Amino acid sequence: MPGSAASALAAEFEPVPRIGALVALRRHWLLALLPIIVLVPVVGVVAAKRTPKYSAEARLMAGQLNLSTAAAVAGYAQASQDLASTYPLMIYANPVIGRVARQLHISSAAVASGLTATSVPSSSIVRVDATAGSAKQAIDIANAASAALIHYVASFNRNNSDSPRLQKALLAANVAYEHAVAQMPSTSQGPLDPAGQRLKAKVDTARAAVAGLTSVYQQSLLNESASSLLRPLSSATGATSDKTRKLEIALFAAVIAGAILGVGLATLRANVVARRALTAPPWQPAGAGFEGDGGLADKPRPVRTTVRARSPSDPPNT
DSSP states (O other), X not given: OHHHHHHHHHHHTSOOOOOOHHHHHHHSHHHHHHHHHHHHHHHHHHHHTSOOOEEEEEXXXXXXXXXXXXXXXXXXXXXXXXXXXXXXXXXXXXXXXXXXXXXXTOOHHHHHHTEEEEEOTTSSEEXXXXXXXXXXXXXXXXXXXXXHHHHHHHHHHHHTOSHHHHHHHHHHHHHHHHHHHHHOOOGGGSSOOHHHHHHHHHHHHHHHHHHHHHHXXXXXXXXXXHHHOXXXXXXXXXXXXXXXXXXXXXXXXXXXXXXXXXXXXXXXXXXXXXXXXXXXXXXXXXXXXXXXXXXXSOOOOOOOOOOOOOOTTSOOOO
């Protein structure tokens, strides 16, 4: 008997096995579904009452196709893409934001917070996106910002152009050339003397200066027109709401959160019920203390009891 008593005593202190999530879900599936049933309608109602945001988009075209030379045609695509990647950086310039704010009679902070510009990859297209609390305001901001960006880019390049300086230099070179030609002696009287040869060299130098400045001036005009050209491609005519997308995201998050919470509650419930069943007193009837389970609780396992050694004073078994 002492051996059986030791075995029973060891069984009393045996660790309670933990119940896994799958077993807990099979036993308490209704408890696992309860958080989802509660969270999804609540989150859906809250998300449906949220004020939606409206987004509108306008598109611009950067660059200019010059068919005068083959080199210009070959480099047009890359040059236009470079311009399209640069112009979006100017959307937050103070002249652009201020012009839109004055035109629409709203604050500059409201314009800047809902305005973005990006370049479409591998193209010369610039997207101007505006977000506002109403569809009309989003459309107005997108169109006004597009026009303000075009105006700012054109004025920026005009103010920083090198064409005026080159034009003055070209006029001065023309005057010098005409003056040198007027001093040139006639070649019909025979070969030029050393003084005449110096005057002829002066004429040739002035002619070369005029030709070089003419080429640089024309290139400056072409670069100015190409770099300042930003044309509207499509205006914003409609706006999209984010209400449906935000509602779907909120409901999906509610389902995930409810599922995690439900698994945790079911696992906790299953382990609590199992621990109660293993530690219940030997006189407690099976199922006692679990009246509130409503069919969800586990049936208590048989309770191990320690066999007490007989005493000499105990009456003999009959």
